[in-house]
Amino acid sequence: MQAGLTVAILGATGAVGTRMLAQLAQSTIPVKAVKLLASSRSAGKSLTFRGQSLTVEATTAASFAGVDLVLASAGSMVSKQFLPVAVEQGAVCVDNTSAFRMVPTVPLVVPEVNAGALREHHGIIANPNCSTIQMMVALNPIRQAVGLKQIIVSTYQAASGAGQSGLNEFYQEARDYLNGQQMTAKIFPTKGDQRHYPLAFNLLPQIDVLEDNLYSHEEWKMIHETKKIMLGDMNANDIKVTATCVRVPVPFSHGESIWIDTGRPDATVAQLHQALATAPGVVLQDDPQHQLYPQPLNATGTRATYVGRIRPDLENPGAFNLWVVADNLLKGAAWNAVQIAECLVAEGLIHAVA
Amino acid sequence: MQAGLTVAILGATGAVGTRMLAQLAQSTIPVKAVKLLASSRSAGKSLTFRGQSLTVEATTAASFAGVDLVLASAGSMVSKQFLPVAVEQGAVCVDNTSAFRMVPTVPLVVPEVNAGALREHHGIIANPNCSTIQMMVALNPIRQAVGLKQIIVSTYQAASGAGQSGLNEFYQEARDYLNGQQMTAKIFPTKGDQRHYPLAFNLLPQIDVLEDNLYSHEEWKMIHETKKIMLGDMNANDIKVTATCVRVPVPFSHGESIWIDTGRPDATVAQLHQALATAPGVVLQDDPQHQLYPQPLNATGTRATYVGRIRPDLENPGAFNLWVVADNLLKGAAWNAVQIAECLVAEGLIHAVA
Structure with missing residues (x-):
């Protein structure tokens, strides 16, 4: 049996974040635990994952300890601030913002088109623009x-x-x-x-x-x-x-x-x-x-x-x-991100940190 | 002083017809009288032209006696039925439907583009599609x-x-x-x-x-x-x-x-x-x-x-x-039709029947 992953959703309370959580629940990704991260304004809210109520936490650099996979959709500034920190701690990040899309070493992936580019990833994979x-x-x-x-x-x-x-x-x-x-x-x-x-x-x-x-x-x-x-x-x-x-x-x-x-x-x-x-x-x-x-x-x-x-x-x-x-919120954002994560798992390109 | 024209609006109660009436009221066309024509269902309704209340009449072949100008927007079938009758009685017709647009001898006119084509008219001028x-x-x-x-x-x-x-x-x-x-x-x-x-x-x-x-x-x-x-x-x-x-x-x-x-x-x-x-x-x-x-x-x-x-x-x-x-209802329909009629008047291409 494959070890389960600890997944963080960054921007969990947004239009895309809530859908990332729902798509993750229906995905083939082996999930051990889910962390819901957002701004301090949204901290304390509750969301449900596979029947379990989870509390949203305010995002800090410490939030990513033990996290294997980050699905990010909290805006470019937040991704630029936190994703390098998460990668440093061993996580792989699928970023729905435009923060890293044009960095030559960051794969920009639509799984149906260029899943092969995932093999070149250095911790961050960019989800393209919805359109x-x-x-x-x-x-x-x-x-x-x-x-x-x-x-x-x-x-x-x-x-x-x-x-x-x-x-x-x-x-x-x-x-x-x-x-x-x-x-x-x-x-x-x-x-x-x-x-x-x-x-x-x-x-x-x-x-x-x-x-x-x-x-x-x-x-x-x-x-x-x-x-x-x-x-x-x-x-x-x-x-x-x-x-x-x-x-x-x-x-x-x-x-x-x-x-x-x-x-x-x-x-x-x-x-x-x-x-x-x-x-x-x-x-x-x-x-x-x-x-x-x-x-x-x-x-x-x-x-x-x-x-x-x-x-x-x-x-x-x-x-x-x-x-x-x-x-636009599913294939254009949440589903494409979770689908990328499914590919990473299937190709053995992501592993549990702990 | 130029003799005034008797103008019939065919389809007077529709989205375009009501706007034809309003555009006519603001136009440079010398109007002697206005006849409002529609289906028998709309007969008896009242509309206002330059402060005067006018009653809508059911359209028949006899409706066009003494009419100099017809502005038509009651559907292709209605135009095909009545416009040849109106032309026979001496009227010039500006037709907003697609009934005659592709007849080679019928000018299809956007005044800013091809007003010159009006000189070739044989009684019917087609207003192009709104788009x-x-x-x-x-x-x-x-x-x-x-x-x-x-x-x-x-x-x-x-x-x-x-x-x-x-x-x-x-x-x-x-x-x-x-x-x-x-x-x-x-x-x-x-x-x-x-x-x-x-x-x-x-x-x-x-x-x-x-x-x-x-x-x-x-x-x-x-x-x-x-x-x-x-x-x-x-x-x-x-x-x-x-x-x-x-x-x-x-x-x-x-x-x-x-x-x-x-x-x-x-x-x-x-x-x-x-x-x-x-x-x-x-x-x-x-x-x-x-x-x-x-x-x-x-x-x-x-x-x-x-x-x-x-x-x-x-x-x-x-x-x-x-x-x-x-x-789409003004330049795309009512105004372009009235503008064509203004051109006809300015070029001396329409005259009072009586």
Whole structure:
């Protein structure tokens, strides 16, 4: 029998943290004990793991003694502060923040695409951005079976990408609007930015800060994370990528309208269907005759990435449009992190410290 | 003094019809009298035009006697039935439905782009699809100043595109969801189709019916209307166009994420800004430093097309991403129709029958 692991969840009370705990409970990871870590504000709260009530502790450097696996989703600053400490004490960390994603020696992993990169880990593995992950799951089978030269993506991203506080603000705005009240925005488009706008009944073409090159940081992530995951180098140009990221008034699950050039003028929808039908993590949902296609309401609460509306670009042979939906908090965050941990266990890349 | 026109609004009680009446009231068109026409179900209702209460009449062939101008938005079947009758009696018709858009001898007009096509009219002028119109207003100045070879568009379309009944269903769903009730869908994605799905807190990648070539009819319209408006031929291939149309849980104003290839590798954002800053019907709203960009909540109730988030595709010289928003019921329907009528009057292309 494999020794059980002591698992710490850093940011345990957040929208992603609570789901990490639930995904861990349903995972194949042998768990000996769970530590729930958060800010001092959340210390003392209780959460349930496999029927057992656990108390949330305030995070300190001492919290990681005896911890084998850290699942982190408490913000970049917290990850930068604590994950090196945890690694020093022998833990392996799967980090859902952007803190270490672009460090060349840190694997950035979508298990369906580049699980092999885990073998190179030095204690920290980065979970990609939510919108990147579902695009990788959908496009990698096409890349392998047919080819992939160019990606142009427009996202339709859910409110919960801004965490529980963003979700609460969104619901309150929706109630206020329907009751004829003024909407009050303090979080969207991006917490801490200068201006805030209502998301309810609106569209916000800004996710994360807008940078000097005119792209939002979310768009930057989609471009460079794609290259690192698929090509091993954040600046490789074998696959061209551009992105427009838009927040939409949907609570859960991101949609993506993706145009790709496979570079194969003779490629067919049938070939793409065949590649996707048996691809890991993908549910092909593409039956126009019966009006079947991916929808956020159906994807929410599931681990899969749904792909549909696959159409050839009628004037660019080898190019296609597709529509991809996945639960941003599960495959886009909590499940992908736990899935990485499952791979680490399966490959013998993590061991009990004690 | 110019003789006043007798104007009939066909479909006067609908989401577009009521706005046609309001836009007509604010227009430069010399109006002698207004006739409000609708189905027998709506007959007897009252609407106000320039302070005067008018009664809605049931539409019959006799309704068009003495009418100089018809603004029609009562569905394709109604337009096909009555507009030829109205033309026979001497009226000029601006039709907001898709009934005649692809008839080669019927001008399909966005006044900022191809007002000249009005001179060829034979009594019926077609108003383009809402999502096409705002894209044309945004892209034509770029086409003229820089060039335009290819368009890849993803839409974020508002619930009101499905009319007042769609809007009502959407609001009811939103209330039900927030109250923890089951949502009931009878209209979206498309009235009369086999299956219906909730739009509130969801995304529906189907607008109008899905056709045998896998594209939705809305996507088909965006492709072929663009070619007819910009190139004069619905099948011309000087500009390649592909589209993905998605209904989003927003009541008013469509968003569009548009990727274009200008065909000019040396083109700059500054050139696009310059072209758009003085373009008719365009409000350039592109100041990332101050987080200014187009939003449905700000566009709603106005006649303009808002353009922002203009960024060069960092790996495809001459290609750009942009974000375009306009009120789908005004510039996308009622205002564009009344604006066409203003052009007809200004060009002497319409005259009082009596």
